[in-house]
Amino acid sequence: MSEEFKCDLERLFDISTNDSDLLTVQTTVDTGFEWQAVDECKEKISPHLRVVKDRGKIFFNVNSKDFSKVRKLRSVDNIYVVASIQYLTYNTENADTNLTLFKESVKTCSQLKKCLNAWKEITRFPGKLYPTLEDYQNVVEIYKAKKEQNKNDDKVPGSKKRGCDPKLGEENDVLSFRVSCERTGTHNFESSQVACAVGGQMQDLYHWIVDLTSYQLEVLYKITHGQVIMGLRVTPESLHRRNIKYFGPTTLRATIAYNLLSLADPKPGDIIVDPMCGGGSIPIEGALELRHSFIIGGDNHEKAVARSRLNFEALEGSFKSDLIRWDVMQLPFKNSYVDAFVTDMPFGKRMGSMFDNRVLYKKYLLELARTVRVQHGRLVLLTYDRRSMVGALQVAKNLLKVKKMLGVSMGGLNAAVYLLKRTKLTYEQFQLSANNVTKSS
Template sequence: MLARLLKHCLTQQRTYSLLHHKMKILDMEKFGGEVTIGATVATGFEFTAVDEITKKLDVVDYDITQGKVFFTATSECFAKIHQLRSVDKLFLVVKRYENYVYDVTKEVELERIGSVAFELPWEQVEKYWSENRPFCIKMNKFQKHKLRERKKKRRQLNLGGCGGEDKEDSDLEVWEKSMDVNFRVTCNRVGKKQSVTSPEAEYKFGGYVQDATGWNVNLSCYNLEVLLEIGVDSLMVALSLTPFSLHHRNIEYFGRTTLRSTIAYNMLMLCKLKVGEVVVDPMCGTGSIPLEGAMEWKGCLHVGGDNSGAAMERVFGNVGVNNGGLGVNGGKGDNLGGTEEKSDFEVNDDTRDNSGVNEGENGNLGVNNEKKSKLKYPVEVVRWDATRLPWRDSTVDVCVTDLPFGKRMGSQHDNRVLYPRFLHELARVSKVGVSRACLLTYDRRSALNSFSKLHKLWSLKRTVNVNIGGLRAAVYLLGRTKHEFVIGEDFNLEEKKKKVQKNGTKNKKISEKFEKLDI
């Protein structure tokens, strides 16, 4: 059974890798015409990003490379482009050189790359930057903190110290309001066969860009970023449309293993949610998955739970901040679920009651009706044990969760016990023949062993190999089979039978050997 599952995973991954739609990447020619927009995506989720782009932007031509999606659009689409939820960063292609041959001499190649700056339409680039500027001025708390840290490090390197916080805050205000160009060049090199390195290319190309445009250089507090990509056989210059990655958009209170909002959205996309469905994240952590679901699929009920008190506090903080402060003790998100004051969300005890989910006085999942009506993105939050869920049988439509990898959280030894117990309990609360489960994990062996044990209750529909912070993880889409859940059924029964048969065969062979030796 396990071998069949592994073969299924490899076959599906090979099939999806062939579904690439080729398009011609357009260079920037004149302002207002069609241009090529690029988007970076978590490796493995390119096809879900294409699904969102084609639906929201009515795009026909697109191209997929590893970790990137290219499509054609105009400046009028910038507002819609910034509303995409499956992509991390956006950029506008200025010029792309295909079949580019790099010179073996470093000095010659640096001059060639630098001379490219005088061939590019920088006036058009500045016009597109001005059109895009209103959509990326507003920063959340996390992004402002990152910008302060960046400036602080730069001052420490250059001056041996750093300015006060008041000076940093005034710089942020200038950054948000100023329309003067302060730029930097960021280079990304693919492979190591080129004769130049990324820092060398950044330095040389940035100097030539300043000579060609007269823009100010600011490496820490910049508002225009020029991207230079040194590929294996290509060279690309692009304009960044997002100063910060979009995967930080909902989360301000981070945990040890916070899931990116973009990955959470892509996982929800795989499940093809329908209006009226109950979507549950039994191990929600900081609440990335239920928050993304509540923002995009408002017709569904989104419930998140965890067995950690610290995780519950972070969920309250993130839900509260995204709802304008409502839901976190009536504050603005600074007080993370303290116990002294009454919270809009009530954390239920870690108990299991087969009669249904622990309900408050108003019949809600831990949220007062009065406060719930005010929430822009309502998320139900309950504290529970994922192996003893407080749900009635056959009540959950979809489960989307990020399982413990066994790295920073838990261990692979614990996963061998946790995964099958969780899936067994999830089969009880899921609707027979209808429910879906989308699970992200790095511990593939424990996951596949669990699927093998519970093949009567769950069938593997799809496997997506993804890159999570450099780890080769996998997303498994499971479907609930029509096999009825039986209370007290031992899901390890078949495995135990195999072990007994194996031990019986082994003991028989040992006995035969002893008989031959007349012992």
């Protein structure tokens, strides 16, 4: 954690602490796409918004009345309202002293009530946020018995969903909650001990029901060395799972699909194509977000096109889009037709082989360069196989120029996003010069 980040974040949090209408918001973002998230916040919340950025997350202040704007962000995964940022000095000899420090941090958190009230409003939780001890005692046994009865409901096979949507609660509900602790650094305490200490303190103060699986409120207690950030999660499910109902082996996160599309700088009237669309994450995000563009998705695999179609059909509304089965090496477009290609290339590690990629990437790139608009066309390509991409770019260097390259992390793997711009050279001129080179040699 840099000193600059620490100071900027403290300053930001101080401002919201001194203004009863302001909330400090933390959102997680896909690593490598932080600047995309910053740009989106400025576009959708305010051009003057001060955003503090760290690896995989951003922070900013927003008026609680404007929270609906935060909800419109598409590059962010999880959203939290920050209740406290503290710096603690740990006792290296005695872990219990440190656990007491964490409990104290709940008691002394001056912003907690403000943030809880905002959480209730934002999530539209209809139940009791401040139940009395009697309220709690009246419902806790019934709650436990009900949970025991429904315990199989928590175990949806293959589901990673945790917690439940607070707005589906009832007026008489006593809030159910859990504390999750995430930790970076070496400490003499375990994350589970911290979660237990902080959760116990909250339970004593607020008489909420502890529920580790179907909680309504998740309190994230994030320890990064000596820094402790306490946040209240307002998104019951990570936003990257939106849109897609039928997942495939390589389904792309909706947040990344959005980031790739925005890198292509879409304009009204553009024709935007994902030529290797798999289950349709990019065309679907494009169709939902870029209402003034025409989106086309294609794939050579029959099952992929069928899955994309099912995913589109599962959405509400109608879209300016099309799905076609094709081979990216022979696209059914005339030269200089498409405004932007945005795609997630087949990769070596999880699909296909590196050797294939070396040959295939060159062919893909030349076909995309042929069909994308001369001088104005853009290509945004996500790949795990940089080496094959570098080789392909060498072959297509007179047609495509690298404008930007981002290193991104995808499920722990290093990947790269290339933003390429089409040069002025027509494809016919390119072919002619390539033929002349072949003849003279």
